[in-house]
Amino acid sequence: MSASLLVTGSIGIDTVRTPFGVSEDCLGGSSIYFSMAASFFGPVRFVGVVGADCPFDLNKVFAGRDVDLAGLEIRPDSKTFRWAGTYAQNMDDRTTDSIELNVLAEAPPTVPVAFADSKFVFLANTMPKLQHELLAQIRRPTFVAADTMRCWIQDHLGDLKSLFKKIDCLIINEDEAKQLAEEQNLIKAGQIILDMGLSVVVIKKGESGSLMCGADGEKFLLPAYPATEVIDPTGAGDSFAGGFMGYLAQAGKTDFATLKKAIAYGTVTASFTITDFSLNGLSATSRAEIDRRLQNLRKLTSF
Amino acid sequence: MSASLLVTGSIGIDTVRTPFGVSEDCLGGSSIYFSMAASFFGPVRFVGVVGADCPFDLNKVFAGRDVDLAGLEIRPDSKTFRWAGTYAQNMDDRTTDSIELNVLAEAPPTVPVAFADSKFVFLANTMPKLQHELLAQIRRPTFVAADTMRCWIQDHLGDLKSLFKKIDCLIINEDEAKQLAEEQNLIKAGQIILDMGLSVVVIKKGESGSLMCGADGEKFLLPAYPATEVIDPTGAGDSFAGGFMGYLAQAGKTDFATLKKAIAYGTVTASFTITDFSLNGLSATSRAEIDRRLQNLRKLTSF
Numbered sequence: 001m002s003a004s005l006l007v008t009g010s011i012g013i014d015t016v017r018t019p020f021g022v023s024e025d026c027l028g029g030s031s032i033y034f035s036m037a038a039s040f041f042g043p044v045r046f047v048g049v050v051g052a053d054c055p056f057d058l059n060k061v062f063a064g065r066d067v068d069l070a071g072l073e074i075r076p077d078s079k080t081f082r083w084a085g086t087y088a089q090n091m092d093d094r095t096t097d098s099i100e101l102n103v104l105a106e107a108p109p110t111v112p113v114a115f116a117d118s119k120f121v122f123l124a125n126t127m128p129k130l131q132h133e134l135l136a137q138i139r140r141p142t143f144v145a146a147d148t149m150r151c152w153i154q155d156h157l158g159d160l161k162s163l164f165k166k167i168d169c170l171i172i173n174e175d176e177a178k179q180l181a182e183e184q185n186l187i188k189a190g191q192i193i194l195d196m197g198l199s200v201v202v203i204k205k206g207e208s209g210s211l212m213c214g215a216d217g218e219k220f221l222l223p224a225y226p227a228t229e230v231i232d233p234t235g236a237g238d239s240f241a242g243g244f245m246g247y248l249a250q251a252g253k254t255d256f257a258t259l260k261k262a263i264a265y266g267t268v269t270a271s272f273t274i275t276d277f278s279l280n281g282l283s284a285t286s287r288a289e290i291d292r293r294l295q296n297l298r299k300l301t302s303f
Numbered sequence: 304m305s306a307s308l309l310v311t312g313s314i315g316i317d318t319v320r321t322p323f324g325v326s327e328d329c330l331g332g333s334s335i336y337f338s339m340a341a342s343f344f345g346p347v348r349f350v351g352v353v354g355a356d357c358p359f360d361l362n363k364v365f366a367g368r369d370v371d372l373a374g375l376e377i378r379p380d381s382k383t384f385r386w387a388g389t390y391a392q393n394m395d396d397r398t399t400d401s402i403e404l405n406v407l408a409e410a411p412p413t414v415p416v417a418f419a420d421s422k423f424v425f426l427a428n429t430m431p432k433l434q435h436e437l438l439a440q441i442r443r444p445t446f447v448a449a450d451t452m453r454c455w456i457q458d459h460l461g462d463l464k465s466l467f468k469k470i471d472c473l474i475i476n477e478d479e480a481k482q483l484a485e486e487q488n489l490i491k492a493g494q495i496i497l498d499m500g501l502s503v504v505v506i507k508k509g510e511s512g513s514l515m516c517g518a519d520g521e522k523f524l525l526p527a528y529p530a531t532e533v534i535d536p537t538g539a540g541d542s543f544a545g546g547f548m549g550y551l552a553q554a555g556k557t558d559f560a561t562l563k564k565a566i567a568y569g570t571v572t573a574s575f576t577i578t579d580f581s582l583n584g585l586s587a588t589s590r591a592e593i594d595r596r597l598q599n600l601r602k603l604t605s606f
Contacts, residue, residue, distance in 0.1 A: 090487055151561055186510075187529045208511035210528060221603050223512060223524035226490045260606040273349075300524050301604055303563040 001116035005117055005249035006045040007034045008134045009124025010104055016277060017255055020231050023277035027056045030124035033235035036279055037242025037269045039065040040287045041250040045118055047071030049109040051102060064224040072113045077101040091230045111137035120249040122241055125149050127157035135166060143254050145169035145245060153180050161196055165199050169200040177203045186211060200259060204237055212263055218256045222263055225271035225297055232277045239282055243269030268293035283291045306354040308552035309348040309406040309418055310337045310429025311437045318387040323534050326580035330359045333427035336538035339582055340545025340572045342368040343590045348421055350374030352412040354381035354405060373415045381406040393578045394533045395509055414440035423552040425544055428452050431462035438469060446550060446557050448472035456483050464499055474544050480506045489514060503562060507540055515566055521559045523565055528574035528600055539573045542585055546572025570597055571596035
C-alpha cells in the first residue's frame, strides 16, 4: 500500500563543467534531483529553502508532477545556495570550483504541519545537527534514510552517530563508507556501519554499481546500468536515492526483497540523469521507460 | 556434451608480498592457476615449460585431479620463469619488484600430438607471436580464448589484431581494454574490441566484477563475489579464466546463456584463490563449495 514520502535537502544554482560542455547557473540541489526522480513512483512532499535571488520557478519545474511544494521556503533577505564543479575526462573525478552555502548556513526550513505525518523520509546531505532538527518535526515515520559527506564524518561524527540511532538507512558513497568505518574492505565497512545502529546501509560505487547490507546479514550487489553516453553525472546519487525511496514509498514496505527492487529502481532512474545536464535527462523520461530499463537490467545481470 | 580443454601458459616461481605477509618462491603462473581452477569442471590438457631448476613436482600438485601433464616440458639447460610483486594496502594496486622471463623468452613448448584435437583452448598471456604458434598446433578448435597485457598491446598490436581474427574470445583487465580500444567508456570499449574480429569480449574489473559483450549486442554484468578476507589476489584472473573455460568445456556449448553462467563460475572460482597465498585457497575447495557460492551469488545479485 502506497505511503507518503518527504524529502528535505538543498536547492542549488549549479555551474557544471564536463568534457562535453558547460552548464551555467542551472537548477540543481539534492532535493530537486530526489523529487524529480521520486515523482515517477508517487507523490513527494518537498521541504527546502532558497533566497530571493532564486531564478527558478519550482512550480513550473515540477508542473504535471505530484510534488507538493508547501515546504518550499523563500527567504527574502537570503541568497540561494550555489555550487560550481568540474568533471575530469574520466567523468568520475570531480573538483569543486566554488561553493557558497548562503541560505544553507542558516536555520533549516520548517516542515509544514500537514507533512508531519510523513511515513517515508529522506534527509539529504547537510549538517547532521540540522538533520536531527528536521527529523524531530516528523511525528512517527516508518522508514527514514539519510545521506552525508566526508566533512561531517570528519568533524561531526558524534551528531552523525546519534542520528544513526534514530533513522533506518544510510545511503553513502564508497569513499565515505570507508572513511566512516575506518575499513578498506567494503563488505566489512558495510557491516561496521550497520552496527552503528542502522538496519540498512546502501553504498554507492558510481559506475561500479552499489552494495546494500541488511541487519540480518542479507547483502545485495548490483552493477550500474551500462551507460555509453555520460554527459553530466551531477545529481546521479540523489536521483538514485529518489528512485530508491520513491519505489519503497509506493510499495509501502521495506522487507529485503522490496529493498533490492528499490535499489534496482534507483539505479535505472539515475541512469537517465547522467545523460544530460541538470534535470534534462531525468525530466525527459517516463515511468514506462524506467520500467523498460529495469527489465533490461534484470536481463543484463541474471544468469 | 563435455569437450576437451587445453591451456598454454606460464609456470612461475613467485615471491608475493601483501599487507598480510610474504610468500617466497611459491608456485605460480597462469597455466597453474588456470588448470587448478578448470579441474573442478572436467579434464585439463596442460602445455607449459620450466627449467631444470623448477622445485615443484606438478604431478604432486595436481594429484587426484584430471590434469594431463603430457604437455609439460622440462628444459635441462634453461631456468624457470620467476616473478616477484608487492600489493598495496588496498590489495588492488600491484608493483612488480622483479621479473626473470628465462624459459619464457625461448621457443614455446610443443603441443603434444594427442592434444591437437582439443576443442576448447585458452592461450594465457604471452607474446602474441607465440600465441599464434601455439594455436597453429591445434587442428580445429571450437572455442579459443586468449589473455594479453599492456606491453603487447603497446608494442605488438599487429600480431595481436591478427590473432583476434583466429580466436573467439578475449579476456582482459579494465585498463587493458581501455588501452586497446583507446576509449575510456568501458561499454564502448567492449564494442570496439569486439569489432576487431572477436565474438566475445570479457573485461575483468577486479573487485568491481566483470562485463561481457557478445557479438549480437548481448551484454552481461556481474559483481565480484563479496570477499571479506583477501590475502593474496595473485592468480585471480587466471582462476577466473579457468572457471569460465572449465565450465564452457563441461557444457560443450557457447551460447550466451551458457557464457553468462561460465562468467559466474569464473567469478566464484576466483573468489577462493584470493583467500590465501599461491594455490592454497583454490586447492582447498571443492566443486560442491563452488556450486554453493554460485547459488549464493545468484541470490546476492537477483531482484
